[in-house]
Amino acid sequence: MSDALLGEWDDExxxxxxxxxxxxxEAEDAPALFYPDVARFVGEHLxxxxxxxxxxxxxxxxxxxxxxxxxAISRLEALWRAWExxxxxxxxxxxxxxxxxxxxxxxxxxxxxxPFKGCSPDDGHHPRLHPLPCEEPPxxxx
Numbered sequence: 001m002s003d004a005l006l007g008e009w010d011d012e013x014x015x016x017x018x019x020x021x022x023x024x025x026e027a028e029d030a031p032a033l034f035y036p037d038v039a040r041f042v043g044e045h046l047x048x049x050x051x052x053x054x055x056x057x058x059x060x061x062x063x064x065x066x067x068x069x070x071x072a073i074s075r076l077e078a079l080w081r082a083w084e085x086x087x088x089x090x091x092x093x094x095x096x097x098x099x100x101x102x103x104x105x106x107x108x109x110x111x112x113x114x115p116f117k118g119c120s121p122d123d124g125h126h127p128r129l130h131p132l133p134c135e136e137p138p139x140x141x142x
Contacts, residue, residue: 033084039067041080050106054121060110063119071115075105 035041054062066072082101086093108114118126 031088034087035080035084038073038077038080041083042066042076045083046076046079046102050102052110054110056112056120059112061112061114061116061119062110062121063116063125064121065119065125066109066116068125069115072109075109079105 035045052060052062054060063069063072066076079101083097086097086101089096109116115129117129120126
């Protein structure tokens, strides 16, 4: 993706920079990921197991460029990470994933007032939603 397109994103993440320190020993012992990243998880798994009739006028919507929405990235990343963890529980792992993670986050994502408001699978990505307005808290409050 060219740098020129970066300005077209709904939300440009400006969070803290990652730690460039020593490798995390716990991460080295973690089981291998089934999906290498959230994009593969969404495209190869979630899109197939979480099928819905998309009807913006009827309460569900989706953006084919979901990765242009900061909230969607965050929620889908959480879904992927939870799935990667819970897939190792051969008893109730997937039930817990659907109940505690997928059903909650997908209801928010697919809602016509959610982060994909104005987008549609047919017409693609559309108008941007603006960040919530925030004012600086009084000094010393936190």
